[in-house]
Amino acid sequence: MQKVDSGTYFIDNDELENKTPKLIKEKGLSHIPEDRHKRATIDDFTVEENMALGLQDQYSKGALLDYSEIEKKN
Numbered sequence: 001m002q003k004v005d006s007g008t009y010f011i012d013n014d015e016l017e018n019k020t021p022k023l024i025k026e027k028g029l030s031h032i033p034e035d036r037h038k039r040a041t042i043d044d045f046t047v048e049e050n051m052a053l054g055l056q057d058q059y060s061k062g063a064l065l066d067y068s069e070i071e072k073k074n
Contacts, residue, residue, distance in 0.1 A: 025054070 004017045011027045033039045041050045048070050052059040059069050 008015055008017050010016065011029060014027065016024050016027060016029065037043070040053070042053070045053075048067075049065060052065055052070050056065075059066055059073075
């Protein structure tokens with residue numbers, strides 16, 4: 001991630017400028033690439049499965065997605 005050159009942004013009154021990607025993601029901020037179909041989603045996945053991408057630590061048991069955890073969040 002690039003460092004912020006100017007400006008600030010807040011979530012829940014917490015300034016997130018130049019914080020780690022992990023902390024920013026934990027706060028709920030996401031990045032959607034311009035070419036999201038090529039770089040950010042898997043066409044054969046459902047919307048729920050695509051939403052869990054990058055959050056495997058929260059939504060998986062070993063190498064498999066834990067669908068009961070995914071459904072709890074929706």
